[in-house]
């Protein structure tokens with residue numbers, strides 16, 4: 082039942098203090114006064130508590146169990162991060178600078194840590210998510226080329242066909258033409274293919290490394306050189322940073338612009354879709370184009386620098402999703418430099434362990450040592466059994482697990498992208514393998530069972546075709 | 559070993575064996591080893607981490623809500639206790655985007671209800687399930703206007719929050735959108751003559767704020783009457799005010815956007831908040847962001863799914879209506895809980911008290927020598943004339959625990975020494991009287 086159906090006229094869940102301010106009378110012109118009150122719920126506090134508590138029971142979450150959603154890094158979200166964020170909730174973004182000394186210092190520290198981790202020289206913490214960071218990074222590239230008088234000829238952004246949808250979408254929003262290049266037979270960037278498209282009309286090459294197949298772009302140093310030789314910039318999509326911490330850095334590989342997803346690598350909770358945070362690190366020649374304000378060390382203190390005449394402006398208000406920054410900072414303090422390396426080591430170990438075990442039953446796309454994630458290719462499996470990736474995903478729900486990412490990357494048909502993360506134990510991984518093997522067996526013996534799944538969830542398979550064809554956008558009486 | 563990472567030495571060995579490699583390093587053969595660890599101190603126990611972050615927090619000054627007279631887009635309202643308790647549920651906090659709808663019905667139903675509430679407040683037909691913040695939501699409304707009309711000229715009121723206009727320029731200039739600003743009159747409202755003069759066949763959209771940055775309630779009815787039907791009418795609204803003010807949808811708005819922080823969200827140094835985005839059904843296919851719709855499952859039971867996804871980046875790629883993927887869903891939850899608790903009556907009382915407090919304060923300040931600069935009717939903010947040394951006073955007041963009206967003469971130079979005063983239902987008569995005393999000094 083929706084909360085609107087619980088509603089009874091006159092019931093209420095709030096109480097305001099007695100009011101002693103003299104009434105000045107309402108002088109709002111009649112035609113601008115609301116006539117019909119908004120249909121908001123009229124419910125008691127108990128109604129509200131039960132409604133949302135029961136809704137929460139219908140959700141799967143990291144705190145409930147294994148959530149191997151590839152490309153999303155669904156690691157454990159430490160509780161202390163939440164407690165630390167609460168210490169900063171009462172600050173107004175416009176309160177006098179001298180009253181937010183600690184917050185600015187925290188941003189300064191965090192920025193320095195993230196610059197060290199990414200191998201970049203300067204950074205903005207303003208973008209609210211990965212895609213927002215991408216847009217910011219591409220606007221910085223645009224500003225750079227405009228500044229050096231090359232924007233007229235550099236109109237293209239190259240993305241591999243394995244890229245996440247936000248990469249081309251961000252490039253489009255930043256006013257670039259998108260050139261999609263085919264991946265090579267090994268799942269990595271095909272250098273010949275890249276060469277065909279790479280010339281002085283290219284502004285940026287966007288790469289995810291490891292890429293969305295979970296494979297490290299082994300030619301990355303060559304690619305960087307090729308990009309720089311024609312004057313293009315190299316952009317790093319940081320969704321997969323969880324694989325390489327402590328071993329290499331995007332800046333060292335030759336990337337000029339780097340985004341991070343603090344809600345992935347740095348353990349901040351995903352909150353059903355957000356808030357996230359997508360800081361952008363850049364090499365020093367690009368620092369002058371960062372959005373304002375930039376947090377900078379000046380003497381012993383940190384300052385908010387608004388004086389960037391060539392800045393792209395702002396991509397959102399204020400300092401970004403500040404509380405998310407507090408959580409990420411807390412996490413880095415907790416893990417430390419060595420701990421972060423251990424994170425990546427164990428994330429990659431977990432992925433390879435799962436890959437090795439699952440390869441006995443499923444076909445792995447590009448089956449070789451992977452990084453923090455890998456992709457199963459169920460095309461043949463589906464042809465043989467009639468059971469598709471979607472069905473396997475739904476059946477996993479019956480086993481009390483969350484499904485991996487499915488149908489991404491697009492270059493693997495029937496893809497199932499599995500990212501276990503470092504916070505999962507061998508027992509958990511073994512239980513997942515066991516469930517997957519059982520489902521494979523069910524698919525052979527009783528495909529209808531799998532195709533009808535799930536059976537044990539709060540609802541069964543939902544009709545999303547008609548949901549889009551005859552959309553119901555809101556509750557109506 | 560680390561408390562967040564469960565692997566024992568024994569298990570690591572077993573796992574390496576299963577993989578068929580001799581060491582962890584062998585898993586990284588493709589990775590150029592450019593560093594040997596980070597120049598970052600070792601990790602710390604919880605007790606020590608707490609101390610470090612608490613020490614930083616103590617270097618900030620938090621103000622008692624009743625002593626805050628600063629708004630400008632972020633507001634202190636009373637947040638009922640249940641809001642944070644319910645929102646803290648880890649099944650909300652640690653879930654992600656509802657990709658598997660069958661185990662995300664909590665998220666999906668909540669967002670569907672949130673969308674309904676935003677439609678009700680704004681008087682619009684469709685709301686998406688969130689944008690990053692008010693400013694990016696506004697910027698995306700301009701991009702959407704160009705998608706609908708194929709035109710690139712935007713008339714944007716100068717009385718829209720200055721940061722929103724900055725963000726809008728950042729977002730729109732790359733694709734060739736031209737923003738022309740429309741000034742304001744002595745009412746503090748958009749200059750209708752200027753608007754009329756600048757409106758032409760090239761105009762994609764007209765955007766105004768309601769109430770605007772000066773707190774003035776724009777006359778949406780009159781403004782709409784000047785704008786031809788095929789020009790997109792965008793309203794940047796403050797959601798609490800909409801319990802008292804007529805819904806923008808009633809006046810024929812095409813897109814209503816804004817910041818939802820005032821609906822139960824703490825100020826958070828400005829983020830996270832949430833951008834809301836609402837429009838009409840006829841424009842829905844040009845809309846950015848995720849949409850949740852109602853449907854049925856195999857057994858005919860009501861359920862909820864993401865809909866109209868062909869607009870989005872994961873399918874439409876560079877032709878998507880926006881690049882947004884992760885959004886602010888968790889803040890939508892907070893908005894929904896807050897609105898459920900307050901209901902239509904509670905929200906209206908909050909809006910009316912905010913309005914009345916601001917009017918009480920305006921009168922007292924006027925008597926104390928701080929006259930209003932504009933004559934237009936306002937909601938819970940207003941601009942007053944201050945002395946040239948006010949900025950110093952403002953910093954002084956903060957020392958006394960008062961977060962005073964913010965000086966705005968740096969962003970609106972033409973106004974001269976001026977400050978934007980804000981009151982909400984959390985300000986008491988006593989605290990307002992004290993502000994007047996302190997400002998008079």
Ligand SMILES: Cc1ncc(COP(=O)(O)O)c(C=O)c1O
Nearest residue numbers: 152210211212245247320883884
């Ligand atoms: C590879 C990749 N790039 C970019 C993104 C976009 O990040 P966000 O959702 O934070 O905007 C994602 C996220 O899902 C991703 O997996």
